[in-house]
Amino acid sequence: MSFQPLDPDFENKIKESFYRQEFMDFIGAEISDMGPGYCEIQVPYKKELSQQHGYFHGGVIGTLADNSGGYAAFTLMPSDASILTVEYKLNLIAPGDGELLIARAQVIKPGRTLTICRPEVFVVKNGVQTLCATALMTLMALHGKPDSPEEGSK
Amino acid sequence: MSFQPLDPDFENKIKESFYRQEFMDFIGAEISDMGPGYCEIQVPYKKELSQQHGYFHGGVIGTLADNSGGYAAFTLMPSDASILTVEYKLNLIAPGDGELLIARAQVIKPGRTLTICRPEVFVVKNGVQTLCATALMTLMALHGKPDSPEEGSK
Amino acid sequence: MSFQPLDPDFENKIKESFYRQEFMDFIGAEISDMGPGYCEIQVPYKKELSQQHGYFHGGVIGTLADNSGGYAAFTLMPSDASILTVEYKLNLIAPGDGELLIARAQVIKPGRTLTICRPEVFVVKNGVQTLCATALMTLMALHGKPDSPEEGSK
Amino acid sequence: MSFQPLDPDFENKIKESFYRQEFMDFIGAEISDMGPGYCEIQVPYKKELSQQHGYFHGGVIGTLADNSGGYAAFTLMPSDASILTVEYKLNLIAPGDGELLIARAQVIKPGRTLTICRPEVFVVKNGVQTLCATALMTLMALHGKPDSPEEGSK
Numbered sequence: 001m002s003f004q005p006l007d008p009d010f011e012n013k014i015k016e017s018f019y020r021q022e023f024m025d026f027i028g029a030e031i032s033d034m035g036p037g038y039c040e041i042q043v044p045y046k047k048e049l050s051q052q053h054g055y056f057h058g059g060v061i062g063t064l065a066d067n068s069g070g071y072a073a074f075t076l077m078p079s080d081a082s083i084l085t086v087e088y089k090l091n092l093i094a095p096g097d098g099e100l101l102i103a104r105a106q107v108i109k110p111g112r113t114l115t116i117c118r119p120e121v122f123v124v125k126n127g128v129q130t131l132c133a134t135a136l137m138t139l140m141a142l143h144g145k146p147d148s149p150e151e152g153s154k
Numbered sequence: 155m156s157f158q159p160l161d162p163d164f165e166n167k168i169k170e171s172f173y174r175q176e177f178m179d180f181i182g183a184e185i186s187d188m189g190p191g192y193c194e195i196q197v198p199y200k201k202e203l204s205q206q207h208g209y210f211h212g213g214v215i216g217t218l219a220d221n222s223g224g225y226a227a228f229t230l231m232p233s234d235a236s237i238l239t240v241e242y243k244l245n246l247i248a249p250g251d252g253e254l255l256i257a258r259a260q261v262i263k264p265g266r267t268l269t270i271c272r273p274e275v276f277v278v279k280n281g282v283q284t285l286c287a288t289a290l291m292t293l294m295a296l297h298g299k300p301d302s303p304e305e306g307s308k
Numbered sequence: 309m310s311f312q313p314l315d316p317d318f319e320n321k322i323k324e325s326f327y328r329q330e331f332m333d334f335i336g337a338e339i340s341d342m343g344p345g346y347c348e349i350q351v352p353y354k355k356e357l358s359q360q361h362g363y364f365h366g367g368v369i370g371t372l373a374d375n376s377g378g379y380a381a382f383t384l385m386p387s388d389a390s391i392l393t394v395e396y397k398l399n400l401i402a403p404g405d406g407e408l409l410i411a412r413a414q415v416i417k418p419g420r421t422l423t424i425c426r427p428e429v430f431v432v433k434n435g436v437q438t439l440c441a442t443a444l445m446t447l448m449a450l451h452g453k454p455d456s457p458e459e460g461s462k
Numbered sequence: 463m464s465f466q467p468l469d470p471d472f473e474n475k476i477k478e479s480f481y482r483q484e485f486m487d488f489i490g491a492e493i494s495d496m497g498p499g500y501c502e503i504q505v506p507y508k509k510e511l512s513q514q515h516g517y518f519h520g521g522v523i524g525t526l527a528d529n530s531g532g533y534a535a536f537t538l539m540p541s542d543a544s545i546l547t548v549e550y551k552l553n554l555i556a557p558g559d560g561e562l563l564i565a566r567a568q569v570i571k572p573g574r575t576l577t578i579c580r581p582e583v584f585v586v587k588n589g590v591q592t593l594c595a596t597a598l599m600t601l602m603a604l605h606g607k608p609d610s611p612e613e614g615s616k
Contacts, residue, residue, distance in 0.1 A: 394554065
């Protein structure tokens, strides 16, 4: 699918928004790729992110799915809009056993109010990628409410 | 709903499992209540858990929903079983604006193989609780695979 | 939960909309109860609604969940709005083995644009009700687009 | 994705199961294609399948998504197993305005117990296909319970 971004400066807008999310820094996540209707986020393994068997915790997998989907949709929003996760559904299909998580989200259906995305999360072990979760997600644009520091946080 | 736990020692089993999840310690989460078919998890606010507007990040909200649902189901499992999140769907219905998150998950339908739970996440601001997310979740029991350190692969 | 309807004539609005859905007549469904934020739909068993084991087909169960949720949300909409199902997630938890299906949907969170509902479907066998499906659903109001025959494109 | 069916006679097994679902005949649905891990179901428009604006009812769209996903998973099951829909999540993304619905479901992750599918439903208007719904679905195999008339009904 090929989409036309409404905000030509969408890359900077998204990087700025992402780096104001302290939780992303806390877990060590980085945006590793993006394009119109697409966003990829990575997080390397560290023990603090693990569940009881030492793998990536499902909460980290869900966080990456949610965030990659949100920013994939945000690439297509006009500059004066912010974005809200309405809901998502996530299937966990393999354990998060590896040295890196990569979430890749693709917009399936953009819309003025609602946008539908499909985030997928891969775990990389010894360089081999395995699909560990797949999601289906709905996001809502808030027009006239830019996602900027002045408008947003307190 | 009232359920009969198959493992009379379920509380210790769950506490042990929970405290081996390093991600729970990292975000500052604690089990605040549990019973047969029920689990409650809390996490106090800290800046490291925030999204771009300073509220609790959706990933933290999803993490608590997922984990409270998993442990609610786990209360009803026999001692030789471990538990796996198959999938969940989460609706975010209010911003995570407050000093504390509380996730409460209730088993709706227990089963030998599959168990269905309904996790809800509340945000507490100045002592007032607001529902900020509701979920519907499917879990699978793995019989003959105890959730213990010896069994759990490192 | 107690809600204030914006359209005092919501019962007639919903009955009119429901009876213009030819599929409801085709499967034999009737609205059996409604109130602000609530809708109940029933369908008696007939062989034409069955799956391969003679039970109510999952498609009929899903249809009732979807429709009861849609009309539960519609009870709270203003008279000049129509309603759209954005998405739903349905867990099938018992076979549809019985003489009657009853879907009951409750609004969890109303909103100007989006409304969240929880539909549940019960199957009645020899007078005993069993929960056979539970859902979580998102609906969107279309303001300025009444759900009337004149407006509704043929 | 390419899958190896465990039952070489899967096509006949599925046709037999499908044609015992009276609801499929009632709405006029037919299997139009299948292969290992894949199933396609079509239903032509008739007024009895419509919602209040004359389009295909969402319940019919959901029914096709559910059934195509179920049979896609069933193509990969051994001959002594039957299949159960655990749950699905469906996003409705365009009105069902057209002369034909086509559901196409693909297995994403097969498993001995659980299988994950992605059903998509297209509406065809004047020969042009539009994606009108996308789903994500979990199915469970019941081993040792063949889906045959002797075993199944009542």
